[in-house]
Amino acid sequence: MRLRLFITGGTGYLGRALLRIAAGYYVLGASYLSQHPSASPHIDWTPLDVRDPQAVRAALVRFRPDIVIHTAFVQYGPDLVAITAEGSGHVATAAAEIQARLIHMSSDVIFAGERANPYTEEDPPDPISAYGEAKAVAERLVAAAHPGAAIVRTSLIYGFDPIDRQTQFALEIAAGLRSDRLFSDEYRCPIYVDDLAVALLELGETDYAGVLNIAGAERLSRYEMGTLLVRALGHDPAKIGAGLSADLPVRRPRNCALTSGRASELLRTRLRGLREVLAERS
Ligand SMILES: NC(=O)c1ccc[n+]([C@@H]2O[C@H](COP(=O)([O-])OP(=O)(O)OC[C@H]3O[C@@H](n4cnc5c(N)ncnc54)[C@H](OP(=O)(O)O)[C@@H]3O)[C@@H](O)[C@H]2O)c1
Structure with missing residues (x-):
């Protein structure tokens, strides 16, 4: 049942x-x-x-x-x-x-x-x-x-069908539709x-x-994540600029990397890093 x-x-x-x-x-x-x-x-x-x-x-x-x-x-x-x-x-x-x-x-x-x-x-x-x-x-x-x-x-949760919010944001910067920068000093495990x-x-x-x-195996900055995904989706990331979260007047969480070793032992599902997902997708 x-x-x-x-x-x-x-x-x-x-x-x-x-x-x-x-x-x-x-x-x-x-x-x-x-x-x-x-x-x-x-x-x-x-x-x-x-x-x-x-x-x-x-x-x-x-x-x-x-x-x-x-x-x-x-x-x-x-x-x-x-x-x-x-x-x-x-x-x-x-x-x-x-x-x-x-x-x-x-x-x-x-x-x-x-x-x-x-x-x-x-x-x-x-x-x-x-x-x-x-x-x-x-x-x-x-x-x-x-x-x-x-x-x-x-x-950070990403995907391709449909494309997630973070990646859509990076695609819009790459296309010259927005002038934001992606932080090169904010680390996550997408x-x-x-x-x-x-x-x-x-x-x-x-x-x-x-x-x-339960997070991905690879620690990346938001800038690395955005440029990798934009390139993997067939676009030129050249227009994506890197910025520093540390320069902002508001404090933001900068290194929120998670270790997922316990989940990897408990579950059969592989919690792949971004580069591994992209390599297996291409
Ligand atoms: N996305 C990320 O990168 C990320 C990162 C870390 C953790 N998470 C966690 O993962 C979970 C899912 O994230 P997500 O990105 O999939 O969320 P999401 O796309 O923003 O969707 C949020 C959902 O919450 C529903 N919702 C909002 N207000 C509600 C209310 N008052 N009553 C009932 N439902 C309500 C929305 O329903 P309607 O659309 O029908 O209004 C929508 O289905 C969240 O708990 C988030 O904290 C997400």
Whole structure:
């Protein structure tokens, strides 16, 4: 029998990748403001606002998922805390009540990014942005409401079909449509969306509880990442200038590299670095 999988943020970048590969599951995708695709034999849709605890509970009680993957969030705006932090708590509370497995998506920007070594699962959050703070609060709320949940810290997510936001931004600079620079002193471990989605489904069928880093194997600056992707997509990156995050008046997390050794031991899915993904794609 197919496992029942509930995906919040089913209309988002990661949510759509999960839906593309979840053919073996019976899936309920949740949308918020975006129009969702039509239902198919194994995918249904429901509207959901994660700020509403009763609506979250009703959706989960009705669908009775075996696994919940919570990707929904916002990065900015007046509802940042209500959606990204408190909404995660509502999802965790409802998932715990129906004893569903929960995978909660967190981020590397829960860290200040001021140290030389990559962050491990043991490192406590020390956010320096409102978004990082909201994701750190979300981790605490999820862990308290659902101690069996897996809290996945990931990095910049990229992909080709469709192209992700970061790569689209770099393509627009390369095309001379914007004059922004890409930071050569902000380091991350970008992950290919398909690798991440496969790893999350695999993790969903384990009972791993607590924080798990799932990021790409290669540490790159935003400048390196943008130029590599633009070139791989057949465009000239010459117009992409490098800038320094350190020169900005606002402090930004600079070295948020994550070590994903534990995930690599736990999961069969390979968490490839960007150059490896590009080499295997060409
Ligand atoms: N993208 C990255 O590079 C990156 C890096 C690190 C961590 N992450 C984490 O990975 C997860 C997925 O990121 P993503 O880039 O795939 O996100 P995304 O494309 O921005 O999608 C966000 C999703 O959240 C939904 N949403 C927003 N407000 C909501 C609300 N009030 N109630 C219910 N749903 C709501 C949106 O629904 P509608 O579209 O229907 O409005 C959308 O489906 C997030 O938790 C993020 O923190 C992402």
